Ligand code: SF4
């Protein structure tokens with residue numbers, strides 16, 4: 312097996328992780344083999360040479376995990392389950408055994424620098440209202456607002472990113488954006504097991520940051536934040552935007568006006584919450600918004616459900632054709648009495664908006680809510 316899989320040997324098969332993976336029970340065919348423990352047993356047997364990969368499950372099986380990290384919470388042996396799933400994917404990529412839709416996304420990413428295969432020049436093309444510019448050649452971009460692929464091409468995510476740029480500018484922060492020059496952070500290539508492509512994108516981004524003498528990065532997307540913070544070979548000064556907004560709110564740099572009154576449930580993104588422990592900053596911002604009540608969902612913070620879009624699953628169809636957890640997240644918001652589900656990740660925004668609309672619940676990025684607090688936006 313490939314590098315990094317040895318940690319599977321630490322699994323003592325206690326089964327405590329089984330209850331955490333709601334996808335294992337929900338996605339057909341289910342069964343023990345689909346649980347995190349089942350995956351670790353298969354991996355142990357592959358490492359021991361008892362099972363071949365062919366017998367240990369088709370490639371689709373290893374791509375069912377969203378790398379949400381929920382199962383790791385319960386593991387007494389501290390087995391890094393999500394990283395082990397990614398390690399098996401690396402092994403599958405080396406053998407050309409990637410599910411076809413994931414392989415397609417990776418091909419587009421390799422060729423165009425974004426997983427949708429859109430021309431690089433279209434990233435932020437023709438968008439008015441971005442209150443920051445790419446640096447001129449030779450100019451230093453001390454603080455870079457890194458917006459990511461979803462905001463670069465998807466109109467809904469772009470609206471949320473624009474709101475963030477507007478709020479940061481209103482708070483008097485000087486920052487640059489890279490516009491059409493921005494590249495994919497590579498985080499989803501890593502999650503899909505394409506390590507070579509991830510390394511190529513990381514090197515290209517590091518060269519770009521060096522060229523513009525970037526000192527610190529504000530990441531709009533938790534997946535980019537995770538890539539810069541935890542996966543890049545060089546240490547970068549990076550914050551997720553919620554950390555920056557929380558500081559600005561605390562220093563009273565954001566002039567908030569009384570709003571119309573909202574009941575909000577906050578959805579913790581896996582790559583911000585469980586991966587990096589950022590639970591307080593987004594809640595602090597929400598509590599500072601006038602006339603906003605922050606309600607508790609049944610499962611939140613460490614226990615929060617995954618929106619099913621992480622771990623490269625954005626480009627894969629849900630088994631059985633139906634997403635399940637986004638509906639459960641919306642159900643919980645409804646049960647708590649919320650009229651708004653606040654998100655801080657463009658992947659969550661994309662996954663949660665359709666089921667929330669069906670229930671008459673608004674999904675807003677926290678940056679959009681803060682902009683409303685400024686008396687702007689709709
Ligand atoms: S990381 Fe999440 S999706 Fe993957 S096995 Fe663990 S709980 Fe399930």
Ligand code: SF4
Pocket residue numbers: 321322323324325326327328329347348351385386387388389390392
């Ligand atoms: S909780 Fe940890 S040790 Fe127990 S079965 Fe799951 S991975 Fe193995």
